[in-house]
Amino acid sequence: MNKDQSYYNPSDLKKFSQISEFEPKLAEKFFDWYGDVFKAGALSEREKSLIALGVAHAVQCPYCIDAYTEESMKKGASEAMMMEAVHVSAAIRGGASMVHGVQMMNKAKKLSM
């Protein structure tokens, strides 16, 4: 890989639909389902975009972060709303580590006199 290359290329986001090239039937099902997921239902389109933005940070997907920052802005989310979504994501990630501290304590206590 030369110095101008990267594992992540921003222009690849636009090629997302091209995953159908190797397996069209499953891709079609995926994209139909994906489209339906983000339609307004019990949750608004904006709430869904903010959840997606939070998840994008948790799974650390740069394509998804770009896509759902823009989607959230399009749907009227403020900067504060977007940053709170990131904090929720970070809190769950951090909390998931911390709650395992109980397991560590259980083990440590069992091994201790």
Added chain:
Amino acid sequence: MKSLKARSNILSKTQKQLEILNGELFQGELTPFKDNISKAGQATLKPSTIEILQINLGYMCNQVCKHCHVDAGPDRKEIMSKEYLEKCLEILQENNIPTIDLTGGAPEMNPHFRWFVEEASKIGVKEIIVRSNLTIILANKKFKDLPEFFKKHNVHLISSLPFYEKKRTDAQRGEGVFDKSIQALIMLNEVGYAQEGTNLQLDLVYNPVGAFLPGNQLELEAEYKRKLKTDFNIDFNSLYTITNLPISRFLDYLLASDNYDEYMEKLVESFNPSTLDGLMCRNTISVDWDGYLYDCDFNQMLALRVDAPKSQHINDFDSKELSNREIIVNQHCYGCTAGTGSSCQGSLI
């Protein structure tokens, strides 16, 4: 901040804007607008009956918004004369055009503004729309009674409020604009605008504060209503989402922020042929401060006059020739056909 014209910015030349819009990007990578509408079965766009005469009363404005497609501001001195306003009244009567849409700049800054609204009211124009920037009401003592004036003539107000929070609104429209807009909206509610039992229509305009497209109009309207009611006890009727077109100061912003290519790609990717029949250029004629005629306000700002050789000016308005014209299109038209479409009355579908 000064206008592009006052700064002698190269983009104050419409020819330069058109050169950029027809540059490299549309010579290979992206499909030109004309080709895309041809593919959609509309090789030319033809007008329907003229229902709206949109009159630009001048480019002078008390604000200098970063995205302004008019390049308006306090330093712009172009103002429509009373002579041309009188001619507009004649045209309205002769052609039974039901709606006038007064825009600017700040149309209220034209010294003949009130006289013109009174005369239009007298001759029975069915709907008088004024595109008010709201802050004009607080800009000077002489404008403070505008809410009462608007009410007296049953003016339909359409006003920009690009976001329901201060930070983003001020980023686009200037420091302090949000607070003043809120004060003005309260004054308008107090005289009866958007209140039950009155027919006083107050609509707001959302346009994205940046290089992205507007979202769903109904969802945004619901959020605006909730936020403005909760935070300020403000009511309004409808929210119109309007896409920023890549011309004038918004084009300047796109280029300076390195967003131009991506924004144009978004507009082209979002081209929706089902918006074509409802485009505002079908039923509107736009008149500039100097009396020249255009298919829309955006074509006016690009100096693309109507394709009707004998009806270039309000003094030579020939509705028959105008109804047979071909609407002038260019790459900026993608702004009106993206997604659910965009017009001065918001989303199209």
